[in-house]
Amino acid sequence: MIHFVKISKVGVVLTLALSLSASAVEAPKRIDVKQLSKKVEDVVVPLPNEVFGALNKLGGVNWKEYVRNGKGSNFTERPRIALLLGTVIADGFIAVQAEDAPTVKDIGQRVLGLAKGIGVGNSITPHARAITEAADKRNWVGVRQELDRTQNSVQQAMNEVHDEKLSHLVSLGGWLRGTEVLTAVVNKRFSSDGAELLHQPDLLTYFQDRLQAMPEFNLRLLQEIQAALGEVRPLIDVGDVPISAESVKRINEITARLDEAIVTKGR
Numbered sequence: 001m002i003h004f005v006k007i008s009k010v011g012v013v014l015t016l017a018l019s020l021s022a023s024a025v026e027a028p029k030r031i032d033v034k035q036l037s038k039k040v041e042d043v044v045v046p047l048p049n050e051v052f053g054a055l056n057k058l059g060g061v062n063w064k065e066y067v068r069n070g071k072g073s074n075f076t077e078r079p080r081i082a083l084l085l086g087t088v089i090a091d092g093f094i095a096v097q098a099e100d101a102p103t104v105k106d107i108g109q110r111v112l113g114l115a116k117g118i119g120v121g122n123s124i125t126p127h128a129r130a131i132t133e134a135a136d137k138r139n140w141v142g143v144r145q146e147l148d149r150t151q152n153s154v155q156q157a158m159n160e161v162h163d164e165k166l167s168h169l170v171s172l173g174g175w176l177r178g179t180e181v182l183t184a185v186v187n188k189r190f191s192s193d194g195a196e197l198l199h200q201p202d203l204l205t206y207f208q209d210r211l212q213a214m215p216e217f218n219l220r221l222l223q224e225i226q227a228a229l230g231e232v233r234p235l236i237d238v239g240d241v242p243i244s245a246e247s248v249k250r251i252n253e254i255t256a257r258l259d260e261a262i263v264t265k266g267r
Helices: 048-058 078-097 101-117 121-136 140-160 164-188 192-196 201-212 220-236 245-263
Strands: none
Touching: 078 101, 078 140, 078 164, 078 220, 078 245, 101 121, 101 140, 121 140, 140 164, 164 192, 164 201, 164 245, 192 245, 201 220, 220 245
């Protein structure tokens, strides 16, 4: 069974979103995400290594297909930067899974630049350096550890200066990118067990509630994301009914559209 990790009220972080973060482990033949071992404020998140261990068990994944090399646009609005930072950290985990050292190093520098854009660059500098050094040595375990520390440092720094809402947006950006890739993997070689990994209605509610509490961020993109999460809900909040291949495909289309909007100017 997939085990779940306890998370704080502010720190949904990127755990589900960064489902690509850890090395494959021995995965169960049957994925059962209904057995929740940890729950905080009704938000539950599976351990990333078990999610991707499960995916690898269901069928070999060519992670290189999902590596993104583009650096994306530059933004000045802090909410936009926070969303983009989440997606870039997620891309870092994907690049690690693919063992793509040049992309990992580029992402380390990109994360540093975005963190400076929201005022938390000082806490990220040592992690960016460590990511580069570990990637040069092909020390993938070390890179994963530094990416974990990076996301934790970003959120801790933002919380310390009472930027919790930006912290939520970092988490959301990562969740959207991770869900896009997760659905792409499952869609390519569909199985009901793989689709079951998407059954996370509590996490979806968490993000919807947090977006609702951000009226001061008057961005059309956030409104689009809120509406899109409403589209996703009936596709994953299905009770005991298996999530269908059609639903997986539709979730992929929605999250891919949102991810494109996050990394592209004009929203």
